[in-house]
Amino acid sequence: MGAVDVWAQITTERMARAPWMETLLRWTRRPGQFLVPSVADTLAAMDAAGVDIALLSAWHGPGGSLISNDEVAEQIAEAPDRFRGLVSVDLYNPMQAVRDIRRLVDGQNFVGVRVVPWLWNLPPNDRLYYPIYTACIDAGVPFCTQIGHTGPLCRSEPGRPIPYLDDVLLDFPDLKIVAGHVGFPWIDELVSLALKYQNFYVDTSAYALHRLPADFVAFLKGPGAKRVMFGTNWPMLSPAACLKHLDALGLDDDTREAYLCGNARRVFGL
Numbered sequence: 001m002g003a004v005d006v007w008a009q010i011t012t013e014r015m016a017r018a019p020w021m022e023t024l025l026r027w028t029r030r031p032g033q034f035l036v037p038s039v040a041d042t043l044a045a046m047d048a049a050g051v052d053i054a055l056l057s058a059w060h061g062p063g064g065s066l067i068s069n070d071e072v073a074e075q076i077a078e079a080p081d082r083f084r085g086l087v088s089v090d091l092y093n094p095m096q097a098v099r100d101i102r103r104l105v106d107g108q109n110f111v112g113v114r115v116v117p118w119l120w121n122l123p124p125n126d127r128l129y130y131p132i133y134t135a136c137i138d139a140g141v142p143f144c145t146q147i148g149h150t151g152p153l154c155r156s157e158p159g160r161p162i163p164y165l166d167d168v169l170l171d172f173p174d175l176k177i178v179a180g181h182v183g184f185p186w187i188d189e190l191v192s193l194a195l196k197y198q199n200f201y202v203d204t205s206a207y208a209l210h211r212l213p214a215d216f217v218a219f220l221k222g223p224g225a226k227r228v229m230f231g232t233n234w235p236m237l238s239p240a241a242c243l244k245h246l247d248a249l250g251l252d253d254d255t256r257e258a259y260l261c262g263n264a265r266r267v268f269g270l
Contacts, residue, residue: 009057011035018066069088102138102139111270117158151236187215204229220251
């Protein structure tokens with residue numbers, strides 16, 4: 001059974017022109033280049049690394065849609081056995097956000113919801129998120145978000161795990177949260193939440209595995225074995241680049257299988 005990439009997107013031209021994008025690309029050593037892959041490019045990158053399924057995310061920010069839910073639906077339709085989708089919503093229009101989740105999230109094509117806090121400069125305990133959490137629970141799908149410092153030159157504070165996600169997990173004990181991008185520099189807070197809440201998960205997107213913080217690797221090999229999922233942040237990083245040093249982590253067979261696909265298949269109902 002191949003890997004599941006829980007954080008990917010097929011970037012649009014308008015997302016590539018977002019003012020923060022060039023400051024993000026400095027991490028990939030491609031300054032001045034905007035990456036707008038095709039479905040074929042994405043499938044080829046998945047095949048090269050043994051990735052069976054990628055969760056393609058829509059993106060919505062204060063300025064409007066960067067990758068629309070309809071565009072993600074079209075991408076899924078081109079390879080329905082390889083892609084699933086994550087809905088994104090307009091926090092400033094909570095009733096429409098709830099309607100979008102009810103309309104699109106079917107557990108088959110769309111299997112979750114993602115909102116990126118730094119894009120809105122709103123931490124996830126802001127009241128504007130709360131209707132979204134209720135809709136996720138009703139739909140039986142995870143809420144996906146970002147934690148840790150930001151790659152783009154934007155405020156990192158909305159991605160701090162405590163107190164923001166601590167508040168959310170207390171207020172919504174039935175909500176499954178999948179937090180992407182590892183959580184550095186707040187690894188201790190990440191581990192604390194994972195030990196405290198059974199419905200809290202994290203993915204390693206935006207990191208090549210040899211760059212994972214040592215404390216995070218210790219968490220993955222110990223109490224986080226059933227909580228950590230593989231992700232890339234494609235097209236900023238390719239699956240092959242992320243997985244190149246997988247063997248060096250020294251994971252046992254069960255932890256390796258859970259990390260690469262088992263945890264994602266269970267949590268997202270794949």
